Amino acid sequence: MSEALLSVRGLAVAYGPIAALHGIDLEVAEGEVVCLVGANGAGKTTTLRTLSGLVRPRAGSIRFAGRDIAGLAPHRIARLGLAQAPEGRQVFAEMSVADNLRLGGWRTSEAELRRRMDEVLALFPRLAERLNQRAGLMSGGEQQMVAMGRALMAHPRLILLDEPSMGLSPVMVDLVFDLIARLKAEGRTILLVEQNARLALEIADRAYVLESGRIRLSGPAARVAEDPGVTAAYLGGG
Numbered sequence: 001m002s003e004a005l006l007s008v009r010g011l012a013v014a015y016g017p018i019a020a021l022h023g024i025d026l027e028v029a030e031g032e033v034v035c036l037v038g039a040n041g042a043g044k045t046t047t048l049r050t051l052s053g054l055v056r057p058r059a060g061s062i063r064f065a066g067r068d069i070a071g072l073a074p075h076r077i078a079r080l081g082l083a084q085a086p087e088g089r090q091v092f093a094e095m096s097v098a099d100n101l102r103l104g105g106w107r108t109s110e111a112e113l114r115r116r117m118d119e120v121l122a123l124f125p126r127l128a129e130r131l132n133q134r135a136g137l138m139s140g141g142e143q144q145m146v147a148m149g150r151a152l153m154a155h156p157r158l159i160l161l162d163e164p165s166m167g168l169s170p171v172m173v174d175l176v177f178d179l180i181a182r183l184k185a186e187g188r189t190i191l192l193v194e195q196n197a198r199l200a201l202e203i204a205d206r207a208y209v210l211e212s213g214r215i216r217l218s219g220p221a222a223r224v225a226e227d228p229g230v231t232a233a234y235l236g237g238g
């Protein structure tokens with residue numbers, strides 16, 4: 001079998017004396033949607049931030065696109081084709097929607113930037129109508145689209161989405177998951193972190209359940225969704 005696009009082995013992370021990840025293994029193959037579910041504080045964001053180079057691992061290996069990336073600077077990892085839409089969106093509030101998107105395509109020619117912008121706007125028509133608006137004035141759901149669009153502007157091989165549905169109204173949650181479904185249909189490779197385990201498990205091919213910095217369970221998403229422990233803890237009972 002060929003090597004997965006992302007392959008994580010024994011990844012350990014600590015914040016000072018406090019261990020956040022105790023040696024996790026995780027894989028994402030090209031074209032897969034993989035979700036990482038777990039309670040608040042389980043270590044989901046830490047996992048994504050370590051993959052994108054924002055947090056340094058204490059131990060373990062991270063292979064991405066055939067390279068060892070553990071400990072590489074974030075911009076070097078981004079250049080290899082890994083893009084993250086961070087928790088809480090983190091759009092540049094004072095900048096226009098268009099400029100936020102353009103930031104995601106840094107290092108690209110103007111012509112290519114425009115091509116990518118057209119692609120992203122085809123996916124998010126709501127943003128096309130609001131290109132000159134200050135991003136900070138958009139609704140939470142629209143800001144999530146900006147964050148996802150910014151990540152897509154890099155033409156990444158792997159997209160990391162950190163709690164895209166967090167804090168959104170039910171209508172916007174549905175919209176964001178529709179967008180993830182469309183990205184999946186296009187064959188994009190996605191690692192999705194969600195507290196909304198029900199929706200995440202519906203959309204994902206495979207799933208990992210993270211508890212207190214350890215992978216407790218993994219497998220096809222449909223099977224993970226049927227696990228009694230997962231049902232009780234994350235899917236609101238039996």
Ligand SMILES: Nc1ncnc2c1ncn2[C@@H]1O[C@H](COP(=O)(O)OP(=O)(O)O)[C@@H](O)[C@H]1O
Pocket residue numbers: 015018019020038039040041042043044045046047
């Ligand atoms: N910058 C930080 N400094 C110290 N501790 C942190 C930091 N970020 C996260 N933690 C701790 O690491 C653990 C995992 O947090 P996090 O990865 O944010 O979990 P999740 O995204 O699953 O809610 C928590 O105990 C959290 O308090």
Ligand SMILES: [Mg+2]
Pocket residue numbers: 044045046087163
């Ligand atoms: Mg988090």
